[in-house]
Amino acid sequence: MIIYPKAKINLGLRVTGKRDDGFHNLESCFVEVAQLTDILEIMESNKLSFSLYGKELDCVPGHNICEKAFDLLCSDFDLPGAEIHLYKKIPTGAGLGGGSSDGAATLYLLNTIYGLGLTKEQLMEYAARLGSDCPFFIHLFFSDNKGYTCAMVGGRGDIIWDYRLPVLENYDIKVVDTGVFISTAEAFGGIIPKKPEVPLKDVLALPVSEWKGLLVNDFEPHIFDKHPILLQHKENLYQQGAVYASMSGSGSAIYGLFKKGRQL
Numbered sequence: 001m002i003i004y005p006k007a008k009i010n011l012g013l014r015v016t017g018k019r020d021d022g023f024h025n026l027e028s029c030f031v032e033v034a035q036l037t038d039i040l041e042i043m044e045s046n047k048l049s050f051s052l053y054g055k056e057l058d059c060v061p062g063h064n065i066c067e068k069a070f071d072l073l074c075s076d077f078d079l080p081g082a083e084i085h086l087y088k089k090i091p092t093g094a095g096l097g098g099g100s101s102d103g104a105a106t107l108y109l110l111n112t113i114y115g116l117g118l119t120k121e122q123l124m125e126y127a128a129r130l131g132s133d134c135p136f137f138i139h140l141f142f143s144d145n146k147g148y149t150c151a152m153v154g155g156r157g158d159i160i161w162d163y164r165l166p167v168l169e170n171y172d173i174k175v176v177d178t179g180v181f182i183s184t185a186e187a188f189g190g191i192i193p194k195k196p197e198v199p200l201k202d203v204l205a206l207p208v209s210e211w212k213g214l215l216v217n218d219f220e221p222h223i224f225d226k227h228p229i230l231l232q233h234k235e236n237l238y239q240q241g242a243v244y245a246s247m248s249g250s251g252s253a254i255y256g257l258f259k260k261g262r263q264l
Contacts, residue, residue, distance in 0.1 A: 002039050005101035008133070038177055044113060044114075048084075070082055097137065145164070150162075
């Protein structure tokens with residue numbers, strides 16, 4: 001069985017506080033990027049095997065998130081094994097959630113292939129144990145939204161609720177892979193948590209043309225200081241006609257929202 005794990009972007013990303021468990025509380029809106037996917041194939045097997053193609057990953061053998069997802073389900077189910085093939089196209093360290101998407105897709109496929117009978121809510125619980133962003137990608141598999149699927153995100157990224165943003169249907173998303181890798185430690189190293197003065201929902205309720213300067217990613221200031229090329233990519237998108245542009249998540253990808261029909 002083959003599935004296409006999607007990427008995501010963040011509309012706004014505020015770090016609102018440090019948690020007792022070492023994580024941070026976040027406020028963001030995740031949006032799927034359907035045109036940017038990995039390819040994941042899983043087949044029944046009497047043992048676990050994992051093969052990686054495409055973009056290289058800096059990962060110790062046996063510790064890819066797909067393998068971790070299999071091991072996680074094995075803690076509660078007697079799975080015989082699985083033959084897993086992953087073709088990586090989503091850049092890593094880019095804030096696009098590629099790894100989280102792969103892990104969630106593995107949970108979803110294993111549940112389907114082996115008939116485990118897990119509900120969306122149960123899969124999301126497993127996904128939260130796998131990684132902070134993983135529940136959003138489980139949410140995607142069950143969405144009936146015909147346009148962009150969005151979700152408001154809280155907690156460390158594991159608390160999500162469905163959110164409709166119809167205005168996005170008038171826009172195309174262009175994602176720029178800058179080729180810069182930003183680790184989680186680097187990203188959070190320059191963060192000072194602060195509660196936003198204006199709630200994210202209030203900003204998103206404004207016309208997209210008013211988001212610039214109001215829809216904020218807290219990681220941009222110190223990341224742009226360390227990697228000025230990222231700021232240049234953002235400015236380039238505005239010069240190309242983007243109505244809004246931002247860094248995605250805590251990584252290095254830069255995206256722009258362009259009016260539908262404009263050549264990207």
